[in-house]
Amino acid sequence: MHMADWIARLDDFIRISGHDILTHAGRVSHEQAEEHAHAQYEQYDSQRRTLAASDTDFDQAVKRITDTEADKSKSPRRRTRKRQENEPARDE
Numbered sequence: 001m002h003m004a005d006w007i008a009r010l011d012d013f014i015r016i017s018g019h020d021i022l023t024h025a026g027r028v029s030h031e032q033a034e035e036h037a038h039a040q041y042e043q044y045d046s047q048r049r050t051l052a053a054s055d056t057d058f059d060q061a062v063k064r065i066t067d068t069e070a071d072k073s074k075s076p077r078r079r080t081r082k083r084q085e086n087e088p089a090r091d092e
């Protein structure tokens with residue numbers, strides 16, 4: 001297949017999917033497209049940083065579990081009463 005064949009095949013695919021094919025260079029300059037792309041990325045990056053800085057539900061759950069485990073290891077374990085040596089064992 002040559003490049004012209006691929007172009008025709010892609011054009012057909014675009015037409016089948018219900019979209020128009022751009023037959024000219026368009027109205028947006030390269031610089032305008034880059035400015036728009038950079039502005040969109042800045043907006044995305046700002047949102048991403050805000051979310052990264054905040055604790056997610058997962059992070060909060062992990063912290064809660066870790067804190068609970070740490071509290072368990074710090075508190076003394078409850079001991080069961082041992083039979084006193086002078087107390088006879090019960091026969092059941």
